[in-house]
Amino acid sequence: MTRRKPYELNPGKGPSMWRSLDEKNADPEELDRLAEEEQPGGFITDLLSPKVLVSRRSFVQGSSIAALAAGLQGCVRRPENEILPYSKSPEHLVPGVPSHFATVTARGRDALGVVVTSHDGRPTKVEGNTQHARSYGATDVRAQAYVWDLYDPDRSQSPARRKGNGLVDATDEELDKALKDLISKHEKDQGAGLRFLAPISNSPTFRRMRDKVLERFPKARFHTYSAIDDDNAREGAILAFGAPIYASYDFARSAVTVSLGADFLGLEPGAVANGYRFAYGRRIVSAREYMSRLYVVEPTYTITGGMADHRLRLSAGDIERFTRVLVAELARRGVGGLSSLGDSLGKLPGGLDVEGIDRELLGAMADDLVANQGRCLVVPGAGQPPRVHALCHAINYALGNANKTFGVGPIIDQKDEPSRKSIAALASDLDSVQSLIMLGGNPVYDAPADLKLGELLSREGLTSVHVASHRNETSERSTWHAPLAHELEAWGDQQALDGTTSVQQPMIAPLYGGRNPIEILASFAGEENPNAHDLVRETHQEALKAMTASFLMVGFPPDGTSADGIWRGGLHNGTLIQPQRGDGKVVVGRIVEALGAASAKRASLSRENFEVVFQPDPALWDGQHANNLWALELPDPITKIVWDNAALISPATSKALGVKNGQMLRLSKGEAKVEAPAWIVPGHADYCITLTLGWGRTAAGRYGNGKGVDVNPLRTTDGMDFTDGVKVEPLSETYNLVQTQTHNRMEGRPIAIDATLEEYREDPSFASYRSVDPVSTPPLWEQQDYSEGYKWGMAIDLASCTGCSACVIACQAENNIPSVGKIEVERGREMHWLRIDRYFVGDDENNPEVAVQPLTCQQCEEAPCENVCPVNATVHSPEGLNDMVYNRCVGTRYCANNCPYKVRRFNYLDWHGHLDDRFGWYTDFPESRKLQFNPNVTVRMRGVMEKCTYCVQRIEKARVAAKREDRRIQDGEIVTACQQACPTQAIAFGDLNDSESVVAKLAEVNRGYKLLAEVGTRPRTTFLARIRNPNPKLKGHG
């Protein structure tokens, strides 16, 4: 029932949308001639005439020609460069055959290598890159969601300039002229009044351009600011090692891991790689195997805490104290390298304060670490002060973990200023600044509140240029705004913290003429018509030469080792420079000095003295994805809240405050005030409140505006990670928070089954025992024979699933699953085919364990949904898939009623429309968002049932390939979207008839069980029960 506007193909912008991959220059006559040959009858001329409105069908028909035309015509603004496909597509733009390109996406100073699937020039899906050391083929939530940002209908679509209090559209020429004027103006004063502000960058070319700009404008200054920074880790490393190098942890080899506030599987840099390696120690397939152990000390329940064998809830400010005591305990147990540190810690004022610290747990933890020297890890949280990082480095070195489980990367960007100090410095001398160039970011929204950057920016006489994807809060206060190219639209390069360097390849020409910061900087550095591709290539010229030389030396043939060949190889594989190992040596003296300067002693938390912990949102991050529908509707992994953030408190705190879920709290510290709804999270630290950044945007776009609460007003320069001394006042009004899962307990049912390692050893088949015997009554209908052909099955290992939810968005992106909005989620109508159930386990509501369980369609062999469908719209395939025939579905919803897993989803309304707030009716669907759809999956209309298909389109794709080669589909050839995204490889998919397949073997593992087997559904998905490995010494300990 949507009204669809015909697609308007504007020749000014239309052709430039499509970037052909093999471009030649051709004159317009040549173009016409070619087009005539392609489509006789002057089709192309009609198509390109500005008045012509084409239907969708003819648009698709014409788009390949348009792409060709655009290619031949040449790009509007700059020459084109070659980008290389990853592996599968020998020829580009075969209609209907997607290409895959390796590229990289920034994670602050870190980078995540990805492979992007592009359908006819439209990037539609992001997957991990197996050849990138930060990805191992998997991704996080944000990587899955960021392709949506490309098609965000609210992206800035043209430059703009300030007029009065608002922004008015400007042309590219006007902006270029303004920039040129700025350059020539500041050439005179050597850049004295010129400042740059950019988010933390991981780009070597960006850094090179920055240095070149500073050469030309020696008096100018570069500032760095990101709301989520790595200042603590960076300064901690400088404290310990004397240089900004970053630790990398090998959890695969760590038998005992202690996390001190580190959400290393969730929000910390490198979480994807961490997850991949951490799962090695958890994924045991027999009771005799060795299993690693994880201790987590943290204030907020994180997904890392959910994986812990022992979890200690401790407010963020007390973790430093805990670390000090841990050092002393380790020293007392004779860990050589820590004796001097332990001694001096004892002598510091305040000494070793053990108040409120669980000594028994600490002692067992220390024993465990000492017993596993050289194969353990102590990991500091990104939100912990530099001293904690330094202490942890010292512990790891003293325990002999260096170069075993603990490694450091190369020195990264020594010249960069720490983000927090840098923004403060900018704020303090902004009065004397004439021109401020902001290359991305949104400081007006997320800079420390005490700097009042918004007011400073509005000063008369300051010329500010803001390059951003959206006309956001900062753009609104800038003199000029320029659209920023999406990562999938611009050339660039990115270096991960371990030194892995990749080239960021564009898949599509900028949809809205977005600018590339590298090129802007290059123009400031004096380059005429800068070209990002060439600049990037130039950055790595030396490295390429060196590599060529070294390859030749070890005897590679010269043709494959040319600089060009290596460059192309780097583009193809997604990694230009492999990870590098740095070296570090811990200098204890500096750490002691720093510890002496800061007392770990502070007023204990109470009803009058709350601590507030800030953490990024798993999907929205610092607010940069605040208009991303997938991110907005992604349930928080722990609270399962969607479309909002909340002030997370412990059950005990809620009792002390007398508040219920959703009741508003007024948090105040000095002048600063934030009002946020309370949400009780079992296992949260007491008198501690966790606030999530990234919400409460006012200029995010149609979807994100006004969603959640902006907590930045409480975040000041002296408390960027956590802050205490906060007063909390419960208000009478309540706010409606919406969850996708409202019941938190399993009510004693065998659902997400787990056992301790000890129990597993005693009874290796505990899981099948506890999941009740499968029904022995004969089936009602004749059984289908699956022994021939393929028998698709899935295995989900609950021991390695962290609940990070990357799979949820992966599934959403792959299968064109709509987001439905907060009101509809409240009605229980969310559409995620794959959901992650989260249960709290244990009797102590202050200290529960968490159990997570990804749930998709179980593809039951005796599917209850199939018998009851009156129109045969859901039927069984010969390979055992429970197929959904959308065309046939009438929408009686009987199938969903009869599904014991409730994994079926119904299109109650036209979810692909846009909800018109005035009438509550669904109207137009933004055209740009249609570009994201996966053409291999039907976009469902209202009134139709849908559900997980085991990614049947991927199965069919593999079948086509196998048939052409006249062979069976190999194990591993089909990777479902969820399986692909999973950092811990918790999901396996394949043919159960192939006894050698991974999934067949996993299905036989003794801790495997079928969910609700007693209903007699005979599901194809096997769950492997989770095994916990608590310290036997802490038996009976919480």
Add this chain to the structure above:
Amino acid sequence: MSYDAPIKEIGETYLLPEGTTANDVTETIAGVTENPAPRGWWLLFLASVSVLGIMGAALAYLFYQGVGVWGNNAPVYWAWDITNFVWWIGIGHAGTLISAILFLFRQKWRTSINRFAEAMTVFAVLCAGLFPAIHTGRPWFDYYLFPLPNQMDMWPNFKSPLMWDVFAVSTYLTISVIFWYVGLIPDFATLRDRSKNLTRKRVYGFFALGWRGAHRHWQHYERAYLIFAGISTPLVLSVHSVVSFDFATSVVPGWHTTIFPPYFVAGAVFSGFALVMTLMLICRSVFKLHGIVTIKHLDLMNKFMLGTALLVGYAYAMEFFIAWYSSNPYEQWVFLHNRLGWGMLDSKGNWGPLWWAYYAMVSCNVIVPQIFWFKRARTSVPIMLIASVLINIGMWFERFVIIVTSLYQDFLPSSWGMFHPTLIDVLTYLGTFGLFFTLFLLFVRWVPMIAIAEVKGTLPGAHPDIHALESRQEEPGTAAAPVPAE
């Protein structure tokens, strides 16, 4: 038809007051269609048509937006829609029961209410049939549910109880309409014969199918009526049994129960009688039918309701017994937590949040009818009016309890939800009353609402041996004078 005279020795009397003549019957019943409609009729009719208009608006909005305008959600994929469907279908049971089964059992007292109840059946089944048709996500494809030959060679799924529903309900509707119509033929002929203008004559004449009251006509008529009663009787049992299969054949705890078919049939008869009672009491007073629908009829109906209430109460109790006896934790949860509320608390110590629906159901369906143990209550019009309305409310709750409180917390706590109806839910349900009463009021206005011919058959004078009987009576003067057959 039975011509047995009442056995006075045990206190039986004629159904109609002694002295009622056949002419009285004809005048009273045919008069309703001939005289100007009373003001009460107009008021009710205008109100009903307005409510029907509301339904039209609600349906238009529903079709424009989708099923999402109702409160249905995940996991409660069925809610008011199917509740209303089962409720209306249940109500439609009394008609056939009264016409067919009581006819076969020679229960003469049915004659005063059977036409009425049959009409109610037809209209209730129409209202019921509306819901499955509109509850689908894409109602324009509803025809997929019928086994129509098509180029795709696709048939409906004959394993699906919803498919069976289509057959059961449509058969039931067809048979009910035919049965009703066949019974109407002699009465249409009476109206035709009494017509004073051409339009009436033509219209009633058309429907009377040339009935002349010949012996042969009567012979065929009686035989056809008997056959249709025979066909309808199993339908009374089958329709609601099939409807109950929608639930009984599923795996949902609270639905998956073998007791459902008899339980549903008993409940259906129960609710059908209750609605017949409610409407009867209203029409009786609006159209002054006290002479034909007597307290004796009402007393008998109340006894029937008491009996079915006991059956339903037994089913309620048995469900709990089975939940306990099966040791099925999911089943126990549904009965003890979702329905009873306090029988099983969740880990936070909370009652099942929809407990009140269960209590509403038990109070109205089991406790309220117990009042009919007392003769005084059975013969008191206000009490039976209130009780019958309460029973209908209770029976609506029964279906709501079965559907919603089973679905909203089933196997996996992660998928548990809650149900809140929307305004459109309410308006759609309300609207079906508009449809029902509009049709019903048209019926009472234009069609003989009581079977004239059959009622006459219960008059003493209808007995072929009336004179012989009377001559044997000790006080012959008390019997009514014989009336020639029309």
